Amino acid sequence: MYSLIYMSVANKAMQQEEIDEILGQSRYNNSHDGITGCLAYIEGQSDQEEFHRFIQILEGTEHKIADLFERIQRDRRHSQVTLVVHGEIQSRNFESWQMRFEQIDLDRSPALKEFFEIDPLVLSMDQDINNHLLLHFLKSFCEND
Numbered sequence: 001m002y003s004l005i006y007m008s009v010a011n012k013a014m015q016q017e018e019i020d021e022i023l024g025q026s027r028y029n030n031s032h033d034g035i036t037g038c039l040a041y042i043e044g045q046s047d048q049e050e051f052h053r054f055i056q057i058l059e060g061t062e063h064k065i066a067d068l069f070e071r072i073q074r075d076r077r078h079s080q081v082t083l084v085v086h087g088e089i090q091s092r093n094f095e096s097w098q099m100r101f102e103q104i105d106l107d108r109s110p111a112l113k114e115f116f117e118i119d120p121l122v123l124s125m126d127q128d129i130n131n132h133l134l135l136h137f138l139k140s141f142c143e144n145d
Helices: 016-033 062-074 133-143
Strands: 002-010 036-045 050-060 078-088 100-105
Touching: 016 036, 016 062, 016 100, 016 133, 036 133, 050 062, 050 133, 062 078, 078 100
Parallel strands: 036 100
Antiparallel strands: 002 050, 002 078, 036 050
16 A cells, blocks of 8 residues: 655635535545545635645555646646655555545634644655654544544
């Protein structure tokens, strides 16, 4: 099993219909390709900027994940796609989710504002995907279900 985590910047504030379209297509494709994961859309005002970002973790076979990540990098709805970490995983973390989704409003979660000011390249210094900070962050949403 293989996994990767990336962060990107949405080119504009995403409307609910656009998010629903992304999720519908992702869930359909991922079900066919045996991919699981979680997508988070973060929006709001931090001390430094207006946020419209994505964090996504993908799990599956290495070649399927590589193919999907190539398509993600070409998607015009976002830019600054930064691969944070990738590698072999011991087991799936989102096995019951073709694409789990969380929308995070920084204006309603002030404690998270500083976290999202961290540069993605700093996060990539932690090379163990099985115990990565972003993996634990995204998994925390599933534990509440």
